[in-house]
Amino acid sequence: MSNIRASWDSYFMDICRMVATRGTCPRLKVGALLVKDKRIISTGYNGVPSGVPHCDDVGCVLSPDDHCTWTIHAEVNAITYADDLISTRYTTMYVTDNPCANCYKAAYEAGVRRIVYDRLYKLVDYSNLGLNANQMPEVVQLKRVNSI
Numbered sequence: 001m002s003n004i005r006a007s008w009d010s011y012f013m014d015i016c017r018m019v020a021t022r023g024t025c026p027r028l029k030v031g032a033l034l035v036k037d038k039r040i041i042s043t044g045y046n047g048v049p050s051g052v053p054h055c056d057d058v059g060c061v062l063s064p065d066d067h068c069t070w071t072i073h074a075e076v077n078a079i080t081y082a083d084d085l086i087s088t089r090y091t092t093m094y095v096t097d098n099p100c101a102n103c104y105k106a107a108y109e110a111g112v113r114r115i116v117y118d119r120l121y122k123l124v125d126y127s128n129l130g131l132n133a134n135q136m137p138e139v140v141q142l143k144r145v146n147s148i
Contacts, residue, residue: 008038009094009116013142016094017118019043024054025071028121032074033094034082034112041086044077075103079110088112097121098139101129107137115139 006014012033020031024047034042048054048070060068075095082088089111093099098117099107104126107115115137126139 009142012040012092012094013096013116013118015040015043016096019045020074020096021045023047023074024056025060025068026056027060027068027071028097030074031096032078034078034088034091035094036086036088036091041088041091042078042082044074044079044081046071046074046077048072073100073103075099076106079106079112083110092116093137098124098141100124101126104137104139105129105131108135112137116142118142 012035016031016033018031019033020029023029023031023045028046030046032044033040049072052070055068055070061070063069075093078093079088091112092114093107093112093116095115095117097119098121099115100122101124104124108131117139118141120141126136
């Protein structure tokens with residue numbers, strides 16, 4: 001038997017990918033986790049607000065710049081769900097796709113210190129958002145290693 005174990009980042013990203021399968025917007029299914037002290041404190045996936053018909057069922061409502069206006073991003077859902085349970089300060093956020101500028105700002109405001117993403121969705125210059133550089137979350141792409 002092999003004693004090779006997944007890294008913490010790989011382990012949490014695998015869970016994040018599973019969370020993404022619950023997404024209800026067919027355009028892109030994204031999953032997010034908030035982790036504190038190697039324990040998951042919250043999950044989120046992209047979907048519409050509670051009580052609103054899912055994009056999967058009725059289609060997306062698109063803005064002029066081709067974004068779904070109904071969908072709440074996975075990162076915001078994870079932060080919102082955690083807010084009632086436990087502090088999001090000093091957490092790591094795992095997300096299947098790199099955050100947009102608005103989700104990065106939400107993570108910043110929630111006190112997230114590190115963001116690990118799997119896929120580059122769109123290139124975002126996080127340093128150009130006017131945030132306090134000393135409090136900005138570090139953003140890193142998951143390092144792929146050979147599967148066991």
